[in-house]
Each structure stands twice: as C-alpha cells, then as structure tokens.
Amino acid sequence: MTxxxxxxxxxxxxxxxxxxxxxxxxxxFVAAKGGKTFPTINPANEALLAKVAYASSDDxxxxxxxxxxxxxxxxxxxxxxxxxxxxxxxxxxxxxxAREFAVLExxxxxxxxxxxxxxxxxxAAAHFFYHAGWADKLEHxxxxxxxxxIGVAGQIIPWNxxxxxxxxxxxxxxxxxxxxxxxxxxxxxxxALLFAEVCQQAGLPDGVVNIVTGDGATGSYxxxxxxxxxxxxxxxxxxxxxxxxxxxxxxxSVTLELGGKGANIIYEDAAIDEAVEGIVxxxxxxxxxxxxxxxxxxxxxxxxxxxxxxLQRRMALIRVGDPMDKNTDMGAINSAAQLAxxxxxxxxxxxxxxxxxxxxxxxxxxxxxxxxxxFTGVTQxxxxxxxxIFGPVLSxxxxxxxxxxxxxxxxTPFGLxxxxxxxxxxxxxxxxxxxxAGVVWANTFNxxxxxxxxxxxxxxxxxxxxxxxxxxxxxxxxx
Amino acid sequence: xxxxDGSESSLKGLLQTLPPVDEVGATSRAAMLGTRSIKxxxxxxxxxxxxxxxxxxxxxxxxTPGKVRALCSxxxxxxxxDSSVPHVGAICVYNDMVSIARQHLDAIGGESIPxxxxxxxxxxxxxxxxxxxxxxxxxxDAGATEIDMVIDRGAFLSGDLMKVFTEIVYIKELCRDKxxxxxxxxxxxxxxxxxxxxxxxxxxxxxxxxxxxSTGKISPAATPPVVLVMLEAVRDFxxxxxxxxxxKPAGGIRNTKDAIKQLVLVxxxxxxxxxxxxxxxxxxxxxxxxxxxxxxxxxxxxxSGPNYVTID
Numbered sequence: 105m106t107x108x109x110x111x112x113x114x115x116x117x118x119x120x121x122x123x124x125x126x127x128x129x130x131x132x133f134v135a136a137k138g139g140k141t142f143p144t145i146n147p148a149n150e151a152l153l154a155k156v157a158y159a160s161s162d163d164x165x166x167x168x169x170x171x172x173x174x175x176x177x178x179x180x181x182x183x184x185x186x187x188x189x190x191x192x193x194x195x196x197x198x199x200x201x202a203r204e205f206a207v208l209e210x211x212x213x214x215x216x217x218x219x220x221x222x223x224x225x226x227x228a229a230a231h232f233f234y235h236a237g238w239a240d241k242l243e244h245x246x247x248x249x250x251x252x253x254i255g256v257a258g259q260i261i262p263w264n265x266x267x268x269x270x271x272x273x274x275x276x277x278x279x280x281x282x283x284x285x286x287x288x289x290x291x292x293x294x295x296a297l298l299f300a301e302v303c304q305q306a307g308l309p310d311g312v313v314n315i316v317t318g319d320g321a322t323g324s325y326x327x328x329x330x331x332x333x334x335x336x337x338x339x340x341x342x343x344x345x346x347x348x349x350x351x352x353x354x355x356x357s358v359t360l361e362l363g364g365k366g367a368n369i370i371y372e373d374a375a376i377d378e379a380v381e382g383i384v385x386x387x388x389x390x391x392x393x394x395x396x397x398x399x400x401x402x403x404x405x406x407x408x409x410x411x412x413x414x415l416q417r418r419m420a421l422i423r424v425g426d427p428m429d430k431n432t433d434m435g436a437i438n439s440a441a442q443l444a445x446x447x448x449x450x451x452x453x454x455x456x457x458x459x460x461x462x463x464x465x466x467x468x469x470x471x472x473x474x475x476x477x478x479f480t481g482v483t484q485x486x487x488x489x490x491x492x493i494f495g496p497v498l499s500x501x502x503x504x505x506x507x508x509x510x511x512x513x514x515x516t517p518f519g520l521x522x523x524x525x526x527x528x529x530x531x532x533x534x535x536x537x538x539x540x541a542g543v544v545w546a547n548t549f550n551x552x553x554x555x556x557x558x559x560x561x562x563x564x565x566x567x568x569x570x571x572x573x574x575x576x577x578x579x580x581x582x583x
Numbered sequence: 584x585x586x587x588d589g590s591e592s593s594l595k596g597l598l599q600t601l602p603p604v605d606e607v608g609a610t611s612r613a614a615m616l617g618t619r620s621i622k623x624x625x626x627x628x629x630x631x632x633x634x635x636x637x638x639x640x641x642x643x644x645x646x647t648p649g650k651v652r653a654l655c656s657x658x659x660x661x662x663x664x665d666s667s668v669p670h671v672g673a674i675c676v677y678n679d680m681v682s683i684a685r686q687h688l689d690a691i692g693g694e695s696i697p698x699x700x701x702x703x704x705x706x707x708x709x710x711x712x713x714x715x716x717x718x719x720x721x722x723x724d725a726g727a728t729e730i731d732m733v734i735d736r737g738a739f740l741s742g743d744l745m746k747v748f749t750e751i752v753y754i755k756e757l758c759r760d761k762x763x764x765x766x767x768x769x770x771x772x773x774x775x776x777x778x779x780x781x782x783x784x785x786x787x788x789x790x791x792x793x794x795x796x797s798t799g800k801i802s803p804a805a806t807p808p809v810v811l812v813m814l815e816a817v818r819d820f821x822x823x824x825x826x827x828x829x830x831k832p833a834g835g836i837r838n839t840k841d842a843i844k845q846l847v848l849v850x851x852x853x854x855x856x857x858x859x860x861x862x863x864x865x866x867x868x869x870x871x872x873x874x875x876x877x878x879x880x881x882x883x884x885x886x887s888g889p890n891y892v893t894i895d
Binding site for chain 1: 605612858
C-alpha cells in the first residue's frame with residue numbers, strides 16, 4: 105500500500121495581479137520615464153505574471169526627492185508614537201492580507217506556499233509589529249538620550265525572501281524616523297508592489313515609502329544618488345563590494361548583508377534524527393536560496409555513514425514540485441540565471457572529484473528546477489566547499505576533533521551563520537564561542553526572530569539587522 | 584531476543600548506544616507533518632485505511648456483555664448502509680469480555696477479527712508479577728489472540744530496566760505462537776521522548792510484536808511527537824535486525840484529522856510498508872464514527888450528522 109498525496113493546490117484567485125505596474129513614488133503609482141517596462145514571470149512555469157516599470161536615473165531621482173520632502177516635512181517631525189501607529193497598522197494589514205501575500209510571493213518567487221504561508225509572511229508582519237513598538241522608545245536603542253534618524257535610506261533587497269527582506273529594511277527605517285527608497289529584486293518585484301498598496305491602505309503619508317523597480321543599474325542609481333544618506337543592501341558579496349567602493353569617501357552610512365557558506369557541525373553525541381532534520385532544513389529550506397544556509401555539513405567522521413544513510417532516506421521524502429501545492433517541500437529555482445550558476449558549480453564539484461548524489465525525483469517540464477543534491481568526499485580545497493552555491497546543494501566534509509571542526513568551519517572568507525548539534529550544553533557554548541559567524545544555531549537551524557540581530561563577519565557583511573542593533577543602524581551615531 | 588543476550592549488561596549496552604532525542608526538534612518535525620493537506624482521493628484512501636487499523640476498544644468498569652456484543656457488530660460492519668466499509672483491525676476489551684467478544688464475532692462473520700485483551704494489571708501495572716502472568720494466561724485461555732500488556736512504569740522510572748525487560752520476555756513466552764504481544768508504555772507517565780525511545784528499544788529487544796503508546800487512561804497519550812519517536816525506533820530496529828515491529832498509538836485520537844495525521848507520520852517516518860493493520864493500529868472508540876461521517880461526506884458531498892452513524 106502506498107499513500108499518495110492527491111494534489112492540494114492553494115487557489116491563485118485570492119490575489120489580483122495587474123497586467124502592469126508602475127513605480128510607487130510619493131504615494132502614487134506612476135509610469136517610468138519613457139514608459140519602459142520589463143516582464144516578471146513565475147519561475148515554476150515561466151508564465152508571464154505582469155509587466156513592471158523599469159526605473160531610470162530620473163525616476164530614482166524623483167523617488168529620492170519625494171522621500172526627502174516627506175522626511176523634512178512630515179516623517180521626521182511626527183510624534184514617535186504616531187509613527188508607531190502607522191507601523192502597527194501596516195503589520196495588521198499584512199496579517200489580514202497574509203493569504204494574498206503568500207500566494208503572490210509563491211507565484212513570483214517559486215518557493216512553496218507552505219513556506220510563504222508559515223514563514224515569510226508571518227515573519228514579515230512580526231518585523232513590523234516589533235519595530236512599531238520601538239518607534240517611541242528610541243532612547244533605549246543604545247545611541248544616546250536623543251536619537252535622531254539618518255534621513256533618506258536607499259534599500260536594495262534580494263529575491264530569496266522578497267517581502268521578508270523588505271520588512272527587515274523598511275520597518276526599522278520607518279520606526280527610527282527615516283524615509284525610504286526601496287528597490288526589490290529584478291525577478292521578484294510583485295509583493296513589494298502589493299506592499300505599496302498596503303502603504304496606501306494604511307494612509308501612510310506620501311513619500312515615506314517609495315518603491316522603484318528595475319535591475320542592477322537601477323540599484324546603482326540609488327547607491328550613487330547624492331540625496332541618499334544611508335544604503336542598506338542584502339545580496340551577493342560581489343555586489344556588496346561594488347557598493348562599498350561606490351560609497352567610500354561619501355557621507356553615506358552602509359549596512360551590507362552578503363553571502364555565506366555556513367558550517368553545520370554535527371557532533372557524534374547529537375540527537376541524530378533531529379540533526380538530520382536540521383541538515384535538511386539548513387540546506388533545502390527555500391531551495392537553498394538562503395544566505396545563512398548550512399551549505400557545508402561538517403560531520404564527525406565516526407558517524408558519517410550513519411548520518412549519510414539517514415540523510416539520503418530523508419531527502420528521498422522531500423516533495424519537489426508545484427510550489428502552489430500545500431504539500432510541496434521544495435519549489436522552483438528562482439531564475440534561469442541562478443539555475444545556470446548552480447549547474448556550473450555542481451559540475452565543477454563533480455569534476456574536482458567529489459561524489460555527487462541526488463534524489464532522482466521527477467521534475468516538472470517547464471520552469472527552473474534542481475534536485476536536492478549532496479556531495480560527499482568534499483575537501484576544503486574544492487570550489488563547492490568555498491563558493492556560495494545558493495541552491496539545494498550540500499557539501500559534506502568530515503572532522504575528527506572539535507578543534508578541527510572549528511578550524512574548518514572558520515576557514516572561509518564568509519562568516520554569516522553556523523549550526524552546532526550536540527546533546528552537551530557545554531560543548532555548544534565552547535563551539536559557539538569559537539565560531540566566527542554572526543549567528544550560531546544550536547540544535548536547530550534557520551530560525552529567525554525580529555528581536556534577534558542578524559548579520560555577518562568578514563565578507564558576509566557589515567552591521568546587523570533586527571533587534572536593537574539593527575534599529576541602531578538607522579539612527580545617527582548607530583552602526 | 585534480538586540485539587541483546589538477556590543479560591543486564593547487554594540491555595544497558597543497547598540502551599546506552601541510542602542517540603538522544605531533542606524534544607524541540609522532534610516536536611517541530613511532528614508539527615510540520617501535521618500540516619500535510621490530505622484531500623479527495625488520498626483522503627478517501629486514508630479513511631478506509633484508518634478504519635481497517637482501528638482496535639475498537641471499550642475498557643470501562645461499566646462494560647457488559649451487551650455493550651461488547653454491540654461493539655463487535657460495529658467492528659464487523661461499521662456502516663450498515665454501506666458494505667464497502669472495511670471491518671476494523673481488532674476488538675480490544677478486558678479479560679472477562681474476551682470469550683463473549685470471540686463468540687459473538689464468530690457468530691456474525693467476524694472470524695478474521697482478532698480479540699485483544701489488556702493485560703498485566705492494566706492500566707497501572709501495579710501488581711505482583713505472579714498476578715500479571717496469571718492475568719495474561721487467563722486472557723489467552725479465554726481466546727485472546729492479541730495481548731496488550733502494560734510495562735511497569737515504576738520500575739522503568741526507578742532505573743530497574745531489567746525488571747521491565749524480564750516481564751516482557753516472560754509474557755512474550757506465554758503468548759508464543761498463540762497471540763501477538765503489544766507492549767504499552769503509558770508515555771504520559773514516561774514523559775520524556777528520551778524515555779520513549781529507550782522504552783521502545785527495550786520492548787523490541789524483549790520480543791514485543793507491537794509497541795503501544797498508552798492505556799487511554801492517562802493524558803497526554805498518543806501525541807504526534809511520541810508517535811514520531813516510536814516510528815523512528817521501529818524503522819531503526821528494522822535497519823539493525825531486519826525485523827518489522829508494529830506501532831499502536833492509543834488515546835486522544837478522536838477525529839479523522841488526527842487519524843490522518845497519524846498515517847502521514849507513518850508514511851514519512853517508518854515508510855509506507857508500515858501502512859497496514861499488521862504493522863499499524865490505532866486504539867480508539869469515538870474515532871470510528873467520525874471516520875464514517877467523513878466517509879459519507881466524501882461520498883454524498885454533505886455532512887449527514889451524528890444520527891446517521893450508529894452508536895454502539
């Protein structure tokens with residue numbers, strides 16, 4: 105007897121997608137200069153979802169001007185408790201319209217509906233709730249008795265958690281009294297544009313939030329615009345370095361959340377079944393499109409075979425397919441370009457001599473797909489142990505002693521996340537103290553909370569987002 | 584006996600090599616599997632499968648021959664208006680009702696339905712070992728072909744694992760080829776998931792055919808994390824020995840949704856090979872009628888209400 109799960113698709117009819125979207129500037133949707141647009145698709149089937157305005161430097165200039173005006177005239181002068189009310193209102197609307205956001209995010213990003221429904225959207229609302237409470241308590245943010253906002257923030261976000269990254273950026277900026285010009289990722293603009301509707305619905309004063317859609321060029325107009333006081337970027341280390349170079353010598357402050365190659369360390373005394381779950385969650389959550397993914401598995405050599413056997417059996421259960429199906433565990437790769445990058449790196453892994461295994465699951469004909477894959481016999485010298493793949497690909501390495509685990513975990517230019525699995529509390533603390541990573545999860549992975557600061561060491565970024573530290577980055581004198 | 588030679592040192596050796604269970608992780612895995620959306624054809628399959636796995640149970644001080652006969656009739660033909668409904672997995676009663684149940688089942692065409700007796704001073708297990716043995720022998724003599732024994736939780740919690748182990752070994756010896764042995768842990772009294780895993784391996788090594796969560800007299804009973812850990816245990820035991828041990832959650836599974844969640848747990852933990860009444864049972868009484876109502880709803884497109892399912 106086999107238990108086949110019948111298709112259980114979420115209805116796409118809960119959200120209305122327009123044929124085309126303008127830029128959201130000064131509280132209104134406006135066409136880009138010259139009416140230039142670009143298509144945005146559903147990566148699970150390559151169907152066109154909408155046409156989206158392509159912002160030129162003139163459009164970015166308009167958005168910055170609107171944000172500056174709103175900052176000077178309204179937002180920085182508003183009583184902090186009043187700012188908080190707007191944020192609470194936005195948070196509640198996000199909860200009320202959660203299903204709409206979840207469906208739209210899944211359609212535009214390719215990630216499974218279970219994840220947008222249970223993780224992305226609830227966390228996005230939680231970030232607004234959390235920061236709404238901060239708006240009138242900024243003197244406790246650790247930057248002195250009379251904290252002041254920075255001004256106009258230019259914010260550039262990635263495609264892996266579109267609405268969640270938007271909320272990480274906008275909620276603290278607004279709570280601290282800044283106004284923003286935000287650019288969503290080229291491939292995932294739609295939930296940001298739906299969020300613009302939420303701003304209208306909440307009665308947010310015009311110009312406090314401006315959303316400009318486009319590609320890397322649009323992003324560079326924001327970065328280089330003289331009217332911008334602060335840049336907040338989440339994305340690749342490569343682009344992060346470009347931004348750091350661009351703003352060097354200017355008055356702009358910068359926070360960067362960049363790449364990672366997180367080590368997930370499994371000690372011999374770990375709770376094995378839960379550790380296997382943690383490995384799966386660490387690398388296959390969100391198709392591995394997670395900057396803090398546990399993409400390097402460091403497993404103690406004496407339990408390597410047992411872990412691999414259990415991991416492969418567990419991976420065979422990962423349900424890959426229609427992201428709108430409520431039982432799907434892993435959805436589509438976000439873009440053809442990302443899929444090509446994953447293929448290039450995995451081919452390199454095989455060519456360099458690591459052993460490749462994937463689940464062999466069936467993949468849909470259309471869209472961008474990649475099977476859950478592991479490489480065993482990986483060494484630190486392999487590219488797949490060093491470079492961020494940003495896909496559902498796990499590199500498995502072994503260690504013999506705790507110190508060797510630490511040495512290998514830290515032997516990377518990145519330093520964003522790490523995981524430790526052991527039943528011994530003292531070993532967790534010893535390991536966490538030695539890991540050079542911004543976040544260390546113990547006996548869990550990929551857990552997020554708005555109260556917890558998030559950010560990296562080394563080439564994984566500058567500054568923190570979330571918690572008091574993240575808030576301080578939007579206040580003068582904060583970092 | 585598998586994995587141990589019957590000595591205390593070998594038993595301790597086995598139990599000490601078990602990896603720990605992380606409560607937070609196991610609970611979140613069980614909760615995630617609880618979000619599976621089982622609809623249409625898969626729901627229909629799951630309902631019929633769940634019905635065929637029910638150990639239809641009455642374990643009350645007020646049980647009478649009439650009540651037990653009625654339950655047996657329900658077991659053979661759960662829905663008098665629809666003969667396509669499968670019969671249940673077994674009838675589960677106290678010792679003194681075993682022969683009544685057996686005779687009635689045989690009389691009404693339920694020869695293939697086993698009668699299970701709860702045993703070894705159910706539910707508390709607080710009696711001398713001699714009484715427990717006689718309790719089991721009494722049930723076997725009355726015609727029980729499944730014995731649901733309770734472990735001595737006091738002995739388990741005080742660290743006297745060998746006492747728990749030898750009791751199971753002895754009761755198994757009594758059952759031999761006459762009856763299937765289900766070993767009840769009363770997980771609500773063992774409390775931790777580490778204890779659940781330890782008890783699972785202890786019972787399997789001692790010769791249990793089934794491991795069972797609870798008596799139904801203590802809450803919490805068959806919670807998803809507990810069943811998850813037991814399913815992991817039978818899966819791992821199979822890997823180690825090649826022998827498949829069954830799992831029986833009992834207590835607190837009252838509606839179709841809960842029953843389907845149990846089947847999902849089986850499917851994605853031990854695997855689909857466990858999805859049959861030989862390896863998975865659900866101890867329940869009220870559950871059957873909810874399954875029947877959901878089944879009617881799938882067929883007719885509307886809920887017909889409690890008066891359209893029989894009360895027995």
